[in-house]
Structure formats: structure tokens, C-alpha cells
Amino acid sequence: MAGPPEPDPLSPDAPLPNPLPRPAGELEALERAWRRPTGWRFPTVVNNTWIGVLYLGTALLFFVLAGVLALLMRAQLALPENDLIGQDLYNQLFTTHGTVMMFLFAVPAVEAMGVYLLPAMLAARDLPFPRLSAYAYWAYAIGGLVFFSSIFYGAAPDGGWFMYPPLTGKQYSPGVNADFWLLGIGFIEISAIAGAIEIIVGVLKNRAPGMTLARMPIFAWAMLVFAAMIVFAFPAVIWGTILLELERAFGWPFFIAARGGDPLLWQHLFWFFGHPEVYIIFLPAAGMVSMIIPAMVQARLVGHGLVAMALLGTGFLSFGLWVHHMFATGIPNLSLAFFSAASFAVSVPTGIQVFAWIATIATGRPRLQVPMLFILGFLFIFVLGGLTGVMVAVVPFDWQAHDTYFVVAHLHYVLIGGMVFPLLAAIYYWAPAAGGQGLSRRLGTFAFWLLFLGINLTFFPMHVSGLMGMPRRVWTYPAGMGLEVWNLLSTIGAVVAALGVLLVAIDVLLHFRIKGTMAGNPFHAGTLEWLPQGNYAARSIPRVTSREPLWDDPDLAEQVLQGRHFLPGTATGRRESLVTSPVEARPQYLAIIPGPGWAHVLAAIGTAGFFLSLTVEWVLVAAGFGALAVASVLRWLWTGTDLGEIREPAEIGGGLRLPVYATGPESVGWWAMVVLLLVDGTIFACLAFTHGFLWLVNGDGAWPPAGMALPPLPAAALPAALVAASGAAICLAGRLLRRGRALAMSLAVLAALGLLLAGLGTDLQALRAAGLRPEAHAFGAAVFANQFWQGVHAAAVLVMALYLVARSWAGMVDPVRRLTFEVVRLFWLYAVAQALAGMALTHLFPRGLA
Amino acid sequence: MMRARAPGFSAITGALAALLVWAGHFTLIYGAHALACERGFADAALLGLPAVPALVLGASLAALLAVGLVGWRAWRRLDGSLAAEAGEDAPRFLAWLTLATALLAALAILWEAVPVLLLHSCR
Structure with a gap:
């Protein structure tokens, strides 16, 4: 920001972020963006x-x-x-x-x-x-x-x-x-x-x-x-x-x-x-x-x-x-x-x-x-x-x-x-x-x-x-x-x-009644959930200067209701949320968030139907529900996420101009993927624990048991090299994207996909060729559970890769609008690392101990 | 556009450092002990000392040192003043939180280590 040093807009001494009177139509636009669906559309509600x-x-x-x-x-x-x-x-x-x-x-x-x-x-x-x-x-x-x-x-x-x-x-x-x-x-x-x-x-x-x-x-x-x-x-x-x-x-x-x-x-x-x-x-x-x-x-x-x-x-x-x-x-x-x-x-x-x-x-x-x-x-x-x-x-x-x-x-x-x-x-x-x-x-x-x-x-x-x-x-x-x-x-x-x-x-x-608006603070509490609320939550987003803002600033509720704090309207005409930094809560960008829709409802029906039909072994019905779930999730993502920079940075008050799009560690999508990978990594740790635990109780002599053997170690070299090359290829795709070469990026993504599938496939083939089967002994079962889990990830990467390529061909991925690519790359690199760790577990773990 | 001035992950994991040390210590002593019992190292010796207690106590001392270091660094960031949870200033609050979790982690590590002095390793 150029010019003389301005007061920190978050400081309690700075003037309120937005002046009165508020422009005509501001509140109406906010209400329109956040209106909840009624009648037969009610299941699409997301508020x-x-x-x-x-x-x-x-x-x-x-x-x-x-x-x-x-x-x-x-x-x-x-x-x-x-x-x-x-x-x-x-x-x-x-x-x-x-x-x-x-x-x-x-x-x-x-x-x-x-x-x-x-x-x-x-x-x-x-x-x-x-x-x-x-x-x-x-x-x-x-x-x-x-x-x-x-x-x-x-x-x-x-x-x-x-x-x-x-x-x-x-x-x-x-x-x-x-x-x-x-x-x-x-x-x-x-x-x-x-x-x-x-x-x-x-x-x-x-x-x-x-x-x-x-x-x-x-x-x-x-x-x-x-x-x-x-x-x-x-x-x-x-x-x-x-x-x-x-x-x-x-x-x-x-x-x-x-x-x-x-x-x-x-x-x-x-x-x-x-x-x-x-x-x-x-x-x-x-x-x-x-x-x-x-x-x-x-x-x-x-x-x-x-x-x-x-x-x-x-x-x-x-x-x-x-x-x-x-x-x-x-x-x-x-x-x-x-x-x-x-x-x-x-x-x-x-x-x-x-x-x-x-x-x-x-x-x-x-x-x-x-x-x-x-x-x-x-x-x-x-x-x-x-x-x-x-x-x-x-x-x-x-x-x-x-x-x-x-x-x-x-x-x-x-x-x-x-x-x-x-x-x-x-x-x-x-x-x-x-x-x-x-x-x-x-x-x-x-x-x-x-x-x-x-x-x-x-x-x-x-x-x-x-x-x-x-x-x-x-x-x-x-x-x-x-x-x-x-x-x-x-x-x-x-x-x-x-x-x-x-x-x-x-x-x-x-x-118990739900009303669109809430007013009053019957228990005289000090925290922000007692601010006057509509479907859009608080009219303007308060500047917080203490732990119990309503106790420390008795005028806050009125100021918020008048729209004198941050973001009193909608900058894009859509639903927006103010994204702030994790420790100090300084504004970073305005995220556009999706409104009502049917896709996620259908995805939920598909997911529930898939698992429940599997319970009673209706495999074809399950496949139908599974396809419905995947298709609905893709539609939900396609229409509701990664919209790109649909307008120039917007004023939210207090002299703060925020972009309406972010990628990388500022964006909420990046954080969500990181959290998901923590879940995934923990599942893999449980997988590794399964190997280690069964090895411990079976003893070195029975792990693998007599008559069961892994393929010779060199057999693992080719799969590992292919998987690692897949990781390199997806990084190359990132460089190509940064230079704006969308077609070359798509090809690199497809190549990376082929390398990953080939790597995992040759590993599975080598294990089967060595005569390993999951049914006879827990050793084989543990090895194939690892294979199963890698296969699940390969399937996820397959769907993501095709989605990314389709987005790119539709002109929805470019050097600026790259969130989809970044999120896919994060998952991809995780899948590559997990595949290599899984191969180490299968091929090196019992041998290294012998 | 305003850049994030505050670190994200690192500030949060910093406040969790002592508890992460606790988690590592707990995994190590339980894993090593289970391995020793399952593989018949119950009465093995390490540098002339009984192996399992020596290992557990050594790991506990190392963990306590690490937790102590985390706590001491937090203490220094507080300039030695413990006054009322360091108020609402975010960096001082996080330093205070780090110190408090370090104390809890040290207590837990200490309690978990003491039984090796009292019990036979693998019965």
C-alpha cells in the first residue's frame, strides 16, 4: 500500500471500517445472495x-x-x-x-x-x-x-x-x-x-x-x-x-x-x-x-x-x-x-x-x-x-x-x-x-x-x-x-x-422456532453468536478487539447491524466468506462459497446407497450408486469451486482491498487438502502398524511363513522407478502450467497418470507372479491390504487426473486459476510418496530385518 | 493485497512441540518394550545395565530435556513474566500456551517412566 503509513485497520483506535449511511440496495443484495431455498427445493439448503x-x-x-x-x-x-x-x-x-x-x-x-x-x-x-x-x-x-x-x-x-x-x-x-x-x-x-x-x-x-x-x-x-x-x-x-x-x-x-x-x-x-x-x-x-x-x-x-x-x-x-x-x-x-x-x-x-x-x-x-x-x-x-x-x-x-x-x-x-x-x-x-x-x-x-x-x-x-x-x-x-x-x-x-x-x-x-433473524441477547452473554443475525450471519463482520466483545463494547451489536464493520454487503453478488490468517486473523482474501444445489445431495444418496447395497451384496446396485456419487461430486466441484478471479480486488472497509481468489497456502482449499492428507497418512500409519504388529506376533521365522516368498528385490526397482517418475511428471506439469502451456500440461498429467498406474500394476504383477496370495496367511493378507490401499489411491488419482484434464480443455485452468491443479498435485505427490513407502514396507521391511 | 504476516502452521506446531515430544516418547517406550518382551530381550543387558529400564529411562531423560528446552524458549519469549496467561496478545499467549503444555507433557513423561523402577520388565 503506497502513501503515508495508515493506522492498522484492526486496531481498536482506528475509525470504524465503514461509514454511514450505507448505499441503497446493499443489504438487499446481501439478503438475495444468502436467501435459503424454500418449498420442494428445501433439500438443497446449505446455510x-x-x-x-x-x-x-x-x-x-x-x-x-x-x-x-x-x-x-x-x-x-x-x-x-x-x-x-x-x-x-x-x-x-x-x-x-x-x-x-x-x-x-x-x-x-x-x-x-x-x-x-x-x-x-x-x-x-x-x-x-x-x-x-x-x-x-x-x-x-x-x-x-x-x-x-x-x-x-x-x-x-x-x-x-x-x-x-x-x-x-x-x-x-x-x-x-x-x-x-x-x-x-x-x-x-x-x-x-x-x-x-x-x-x-x-x-x-x-x-x-x-x-x-x-x-x-x-x-x-x-x-x-x-x-x-x-x-x-x-x-x-x-x-x-x-x-x-x-x-x-x-x-x-x-x-x-x-x-x-x-x-x-x-x-x-x-x-x-x-x-x-x-x-x-x-x-x-x-x-x-x-x-x-x-x-x-x-x-x-x-x-x-x-x-x-x-x-x-x-x-x-x-x-x-x-x-x-x-x-x-x-x-x-x-x-x-x-x-x-x-x-x-x-x-x-x-x-x-x-x-x-x-x-x-x-x-x-x-x-x-x-x-x-x-x-x-x-x-x-x-x-x-x-x-x-x-x-x-x-x-x-x-x-x-x-x-x-x-x-x-x-x-x-x-x-x-x-x-x-x-x-x-x-x-x-x-x-x-x-x-x-x-x-x-x-x-x-x-x-x-x-x-x-x-x-x-x-x-x-x-x-x-x-x-x-x-x-x-x-x-x-x-x-x-x-x-x-x-x-x-x-x-x-x-x-x-x-x-x-x-x-x-x-x-x-x-x-423451538427457527426465524430468519435473531435479535436480542437474553442471557447477556459476551461472545459474537449473540450479535443480531440473518441468513447471512452478522450484517457486517466485526473487528474483534477482545475475548468478550459484547461485554467490552456495548455498541458493537448496533454498529454491526448498521453495517459499519467489515464487508457489509457482497462484493461479487454471490455468497462470500472473509478468509483470515490462522494465528492473527488478518484478512487475506474473499472466498466465494457455493450456494444451494442438488449435486451434493445426490452425492450423499449415492454414497449411502453404495455402502448399504454392498452390505447385502447387491453389487450391481452398489455400482450404480457409486457412479451416481462420483458423477455428482464431480458436478458439484465443477460448478461450485475454483471460480478464478471473477473480479478485481474488492474493498471491504478500513482501506482493505482483498482479492476474490487465492491459491496455495492462503486458500482454504489447500488447507482442506492438507488436513485430508493427515487423515490419509494416519490410515497409512495404521497399515504399517498392521505389518509390524503381525510380524511381531508371528516371529521372524514365520514372516513370511514357510512356502511363501516375496519376489527377488530387483523386481521392486522398476515399479518404484515408474512411481517416482510419475511424481516428477506431475511437478513438470506444474512448471508447464506456470508458463501457460495448458495443452502440454494436460499431456504431462496424462503421462504422470500412466506412469503411476504402470508402476503400481507391475508391483502387483510381480507379487502375484511370485505366488503370493492373500488368503493363505496373514503375511499375504497384509501385503495385499497394502496393495488394495494403493489401488484405492490410484483410482482417486485417475478420477482427479481426468477431471483436471477436462477442466483444462474447457479453459478453466491457467497460470492464475490454478487451485484445482494445486490441490490435485498435493494429493498426487502424497499418493506417490505413499506408494513408495508401501513398496518399502512390502519389499524391504521383512528382508531388512532378516 | 495484504500478505499474511503471521506464520500459520509453524506457530501452531510450535505451541504443540512439547506434546509432540510426549507422543514420540510414549510411542517409543511402548513400542520398544513390546518388542523386547515379544522377542525375549526381557533380561538383556545394555552397557551392563538392564536393557529395558535403561532404555526407557534414557528415552525419558532425553524427552524431558527436549520438553525443558521447549519450555525454556517459551519462558524467554515471555521475558520471565508469567502474569495471567500473558493476556490477549497473540504471540505472548502462544508462548504462554507452549510453556503450560510443556509442564503437562513433562508431568506425563515423568509418570509414565516411573513404573520401570518398580516392575519387572515383561511379566
Whole structure:
């Protein structure tokens, strides 16, 4: 910027970014760009407020459905030797209850809160990829409902929510029940990852100008850590799911001990996901608590920085706990001690948060409104669950309590206390932000007491029945062992709690309303989600100068509403979001974001249909759905992304002129691909772990086993050289593009594609020529699982390459408009590196050790 | 056009450095210990010391040193003042966050290392 030094437009001393009066038609244009579709076009909606509400509503529907399953189980267990529900159905009930609560209620519910609240809290117009959230929602809603209905046909999974083989292997679970879990839940994990990418990029790149990391609300910290944890935790269960499905469908023996597999491999992969999962659910809830308490007691959160540190620390330490679910598997004591110690260590950051909340309550003047009641209930129930958690972190105690009702009591105290109560507090607290008057204080208070007493009455007696030796997951128990009274109490408590849920549901149906506009701040909170909102979020994007802007600047809401802050209209006539830098939140560019459309909805239907038809082995139908999904995704990308520089840089106020297009590390597309590659890299790490683990348990002599051999080492040289050449060719294509030689670039891309496919193909051919097959032994299975995964990447690269070439021939790729190319190149180079690492694993790993 | 003045990834990973050291340490001690037990090195010796405890303690000392270095650098960026989470200034806040995570990581590393002094390696 030339001329005399201007004041920093983000400084609190600078004049407001935009003057009054605002030009005529500015607000109308903004409203037009952000209008939501109505009538039969409603499914095309992408506005985060609507998707967030749909998401949360669907998650709550699953909560009620899984709760009904729990009531059926409690009815069966109310009396000893009851025969209300048979053993088979009971197995399906507890498996579906756990699976639905974890995968279809808890994770989507907190993700929904993130989708709904984050843009408002960060004063962004929307999340960076609104169609991605909508896609994730529809895939989840359709897939989840079909998955749930499997229980009506006796086809629901019945091996427990953690699906341990060998019970869930083909030999002991021959039906499609287990496949419903593996394929039905498998792709909902993909939906969770899509949401996580959205949230990470949104929190880091879409904050209001001036909202530095130091000023970012705790809920955003919590959602950032939550999403990062999904990125590193979900790959383990995705990989485990792939292995178990490969074993069930094609007989590749990863978990069959007689053929060199090991069931413990599943437990490691599952719990490397499963333990962080608990914190994945808890941290967003803790983040909501850290937002609600300050408003309820009208005092700033005590230890803001400590709480942020606690969230980060929990995010990491929770990955060092997974073996504490495996204390009873015969792993050496010293290993168990490492995990026991880590389990104690993770209670430190959680304790810090609890004390920060108590201290905040102590410094303020608590108002006993409904959200506060649920917060107090949360503190009581969660702390009890945390204390029993410390008990089961003690190895000898865990050996006594393992797989008993004591553990059932513990996990329900943690999950209901740590997630359901904060969620209910959040619903009562943020309902007015959607518009309308908010929920009823009377109904809410009644519901709270029913739930609080009901939950404690249900689960406290389970500590006792567990210590008396009642194992979890039994469909009935004999009379005369002293278990009757505790089980009857639990059943009565479950009914009381269910009445509480019913009251909440009635309250929501009677009083929850979504209005296009929200005004007012009934709890007098300090953060930006209480600014006046329309479909376009805040009218202008505030300059943030503190952590609780509404408390520190009482005029802010009025100024924002008048359009005196940044970007009070639309520069391109389309939906735009202001992209800022990740640490200091300085404006970087205006991203044009896509509006409503059918393509992502069809893509979601295709994705859900593909996986669900595979479950019942309708291969042709699955292929049709798969083609629909791919075609719809391509159309969505073609029409909605990488629009190029459609106009010159635009004025957003305060003398800031921002481009409407960016590439490279400034752009949100680049960040999204980097996050996706972190997911991918973690899956590959799980693949490498599979090799290493099976090698360790089989011993050098049996890896490869007698009669099975790899091709001689030189056979790997040609494939490796071809793959490496593919990487070089895609880099060459980048140089050609920079010089504007579009045709030559396309040819280089096609050559790079041919080299990659040839490299992977010759490697596969060499392995097959050496007589290696996946079915005989886990060695072959592990080698071919690696091949399978490389093949998946080759297919993705194939689609991307053809898309890129088509875009180039359509004149949509040039030296400036190069985002599509850059994103494809990032993935491509990753695929090349992963293919080379995979070849090293196959050809060098066992040999290098010999 | 305004360029990003603040570093992106590096500032964030910098604040995570101590926790990343913790993750590396945890992976190493668990992996090495599992390998030792599975391959019969339970009672092996390393420079005359019992191998597994020596390895775990050595790795823990190295990790504590690394975490200490991260914390000390953060402390210096704070000019030695710990006052109330360093306020809302972003670089100071990140330095404070780095120091706080370093303390937590050190505590976790210490706790996880202590059992080797108490338990037999592979029973």
C-alpha cells in the first residue's frame, strides 16, 4: 500500500471500517445472495444454521431411538430369568444401542453444534465448505436411518459396539449383521471426517478480523481439538473396519490366529480410535460448558489460557490411553503401567477444567436458569464418572471390574454426565439464538430433575451389581444372587429418565422456532453468536478487539447491524466468506462459497446407497450408486469451486482491498487438502502398524511363513522407478502450467497418470507372479491390504487426473486459476510418496530385518 | 493485497512441540518394550545395565530435556513474566500456551517412566 503509513485497520483506535449511511440496495443484495431455498427445493439448503439444526435434530432422533432400545433392555432385566426378549434380539439391542449412541448420536450431535454455532461465534458468514457439511449431513441421515432399520429385520449387528473378532469373524457371525456395522458405520466415519475438515479450516481461516488465537472463544478451541482428534483417531477404526470386512468377504486372515492373524490387532486399532472417541465427544461438551457458565454467572472464565491448554493436552494424552481397555488381555504389566500412568495424567487437564468452572461460578453471581441446572447436574454426574474412571485406571481394580456392570455404570456416568447434560444445557442456552423466545423454564426445570434423579437411579445401582459380579451384556440373570433389587432400581430409574427426555422433546416441539433473524441477547452473554443475525450471519463482520466483545463494547451489536464493520454487503453478488490468517486473523482474501444445489445431495444418496447395497451384496446396485456419487461430486466441484478471479480486488472497509481468489497456502482449499492428507497418512500409519504388529506376533521365522516368498528385490526397482517418475511428471506439469502451456500440461498429467498406474500394476504383477496370495496367511493378507490401499489411491488419482484434464480443455485452468491443479498435485505427490513407502514396507521391511 | 504476516502452521506446531515430544516418547517406550518382551530381550543387558529400564529411562531423560528446552524458549519469549496467561496478545499467549503444555507433557513423561523402577520388565 503506497502513501503515508495508515493506522492498522484492526486496531481498536482506528475509525470504524465503514461509514454511514450505507448505499441503497446493499443489504438487499446481501439478503438475495444468502436467501435459503424454500418449498420442494428445501433439500438443497446449505446455510450452516439450517444444516446445523437438521443435523442436531437428526442426532436427537437417534438419541431417542437408541434410548428406546435401552428401555427394552431395562425391561428385560427388570426381573431375573425374564423371557420378554430373547437372547438374539438382546444382543442386537445392546450392540445397536451402543453403536447408535456413539456414532449416530454423540459425534454428529457435537459436530452439529459446531456447524451451527461456529460461524456465528467467529462472525463468519458460513463455514468454508457449506456443501461439504450438507453432504456430510445427508449421507449421515440417510445411511443412519437405513442402518437403524436393520434391527426391524433381525439383521442388526450383534457383536457388541466394539465388534471384537473372532466373534465378529465369518465363522461365528455368518449373517449380514456384522457387515451392517462394518459398511453402515464405516461410511458415517467418512461423514465425520468431512465435518472435521470443515471445522478445522473454518476455525483457523474464517475468524473475524482481529480474533487472534488469544481471543478465540473456548468453544472454538474445543472444536478445533475435537476435529483434529477425529483426523487422527477415526483412521484407525476405518482401517480396522476395512481389514475385518476384507477378512469376512474374501477370507484374508488378519484376525484368524490359525492362519497367522491376531484378534488383538483389532483391539489395538479399535481402541486407538475408541478411547480418543470418548474425549472427541467430551471436549466439545466441555467447550460449551466454558461458554455457558460465564454467561450464567456474568463473569469471565477463570483460567481461559489454562482451559485452552487443558483442551490441547487432553487431545494429545487421550491417544496414550487405548490399552487401558485391554488390561485383561495378557499384555505385560509394565506396558499396562505406561497406560495406567497416562490415564492418571489425562485426569490432570480435566481436573483443571473442572476447577476453572467451579472458580468461575464462585467469582460470579449464578442464576439458576435451566442451562445452569444442567451444568450443575453435569458437574455432579461427570465428576462421579471421572472418579470411577480413576478407579478402573488402576490395573488390579480393573481386573476385578472388567466387563461387569461397574464399567457400564462408569461409562454412562462419563458419557451422560460429560456429554448429554452439557448438550441439554446448550440446547436450552442457545435456543433463543435460533429465533423465537427460547424454551420453557418450567418444562426445562421439570425435565432436569427427572433426568438428574432418573440417571442417578439407573446407573448408581449398577456400580453395586457390577461389584457383585454381574457381567455386562448378559440377557438375563438367575434369581437368588442378590441382583434383583439393583436391577429393578435401574429399570425404574430408566423410566424416570425417559420421562425427562419426553418432557424435553415436548418443550422443543412446542417452543423451538427457527426465524430468519435473531435479535436480542437474553442471557447477556459476551461472545459474537449473540450479535443480531440473518441468513447471512452478522450484517457486517466485526473487528474483534477482545475475548468478550459484547461485554467490552456495548455498541458493537448496533454498529454491526448498521453495517459499519467489515464487508457489509457482497462484493461479487454471490455468497462470500472473509478468509483470515490462522494465528492473527488478518484478512487475506474473499472466498466465494457455493450456494444451494442438488449435486451434493445426490452425492450423499449415492454414497449411502453404495455402502448399504454392498452390505447385502447387491453389487450391481452398489455400482450404480457409486457412479451416481462420483458423477455428482464431480458436478458439484465443477460448478461450485475454483471460480478464478471473477473480479478485481474488492474493498471491504478500513482501506482493505482483498482479492476474490487465492491459491496455495492462503486458500482454504489447500488447507482442506492438507488436513485430508493427515487423515490419509494416519490410515497409512495404521497399515504399517498392521505389518509390524503381525510380524511381531508371528516371529521372524514365520514372516513370511514357510512356502511363501516375496519376489527377488530387483523386481521392486522398476515399479518404484515408474512411481517416482510419475511424481516428477506431475511437478513438470506444474512448471508447464506456470508458463501457460495448458495443452502440454494436460499431456504431462496424462503421462504422470500412466506412469503411476504402470508402476503400481507391475508391483502387483510381480507379487502375484511370485505366488503370493492373500488368503493363505496373514503375511499375504497384509501385503495385499497394502496393495488394495494403493489401488484405492490410484483410482482417486485417475478420477482427479481426468477431471483436471477436462477442466483444462474447457479453459478453466491457467497460470492464475490454478487451485484445482494445486490441490490435485498435493494429493498426487502424497499418493506417490505413499506408494513408495508401501513398496518399502512390502519389499524391504521383512528382508531388512532378516 | 495484504500478505499474511503471521506464520500459520509453524506457530501452531510450535505451541504443540512439547506434546509432540510426549507422543514420540510414549510411542517409543511402548513400542520398544513390546518388542523386547515379544522377542525375549526381557533380561538383556545394555552397557551392563538392564536393557529395558535403561532404555526407557534414557528415552525419558532425553524427552524431558527436549520438553525443558521447549519450555525454556517459551519462558524467554515471555521475558520471565508469567502474569495471567500473558493476556490477549497473540504471540505472548502462544508462548504462554507452549510453556503450560510443556509442564503437562513433562508431568506425563515423568509418570509414565516411573513404573520401570518398580516392575519387572515383561511379566
